[in-house]
Amino acid sequence: MTEFTPIAATIGGILIGLAAAMMMLFEGRIAGISGILSGALKKSDGTPPAWQATFLGGLVLGGIVLTAAQGFVERDFVMTELSISPVLAIAAGLLVGFGTRLGNGCTSGHGVCGIPRLSMRSILATLTFMAAAAATVYLTNHVFAFGGLS
C-alpha cells in the first residue's frame, strides 16, 4: 500500500540516531520517549522546567515544522489517509501508555538505545513488541476488518 522508501527511511533513522546520541553525549540520558513523557508528567518541585519537558518541546516544534514543510516539498510527513476511528486510537493510546511503562520502554528506549548496547532486556522487549504488533495488524486487518488498513 505504501511505497518502499529505503533512502528516506535511512536518512530519518540516522537523524533519530543522532538525536539520541546527542542526549547521551550531552546529558547522559537515554532518549526513550515513553520514559521522557512519563518523567515530564511528574509533579514539578519548583525547579526550572525539567529536561524532559524541553525535549518534548523539541518534538512538538519538529511536528509543527514538518507539517508546514509538507506544503512546499510535496511529501507527506505528518498526515494519514487511513480512517482510524477515535475508539481505536483511544484504545491504542491506553495500551501503548500502560504497556511501555510496565515494560520500561518503547521503540526508542528499547529499540534505538537498547539494541546497540546489546541489552538482552531491550532485545527481548523489541522482539516481543514487534511480534505482538505484527500479530495485531494481521488479526485486525486480515481476520477481522476493523484495523486502519482494512
Next chain:
Amino acid sequence: MIRQLLVLFSGFVFALGLGISEMTRPEKVLGFLDIFGDWDPSLAFVMGGAIVVYAGALQIVKHRNRPQFGKRFRIPTRSEITPSLIIGAAIFGIGWGLAGFCPGPGIVAAAGLVTPALFFLPSLIAGILIHRWLFD
C-alpha cells in the same frame, strides 16, 4: 541556556527523523507490521540507521568519564528478564499494531493536528498515569 537549547534541538532532530522516515504516518507503520499482507520493509531501515549511529555514539561514551553537561552517563544496568518486561512489551505491541502510533510519532503527529493522534495522545498519557496509580 545552551544546555537547554541542545536538549530542545535533540527533540527537534528526533522529530525530523521520525517525519522524514514517515514513522509519523500510521499507514507506513502498519504497512511495515503487515508482514503477511502488502509488506513495506522501509521502517527496518529507520531502525538500522538509528542503531548504527547510536552504536557509534556508545563508542565515544566508552572513552569519556561523564557527559558534556550531565553528572554521569545514566545507562540502564538491569539485566533480569522479568514477566513485566515481556507482558508490558506485548501490551505495547498490541496498541502499536492497533493504530500505528508509538509514543514519539504520536506526539509529533498530535503537534501536526493529525486527527487520530489527537485522540491517541491524551489516551497515551492516561495509560501512563493508570500504570503509575496501580504500581507506584
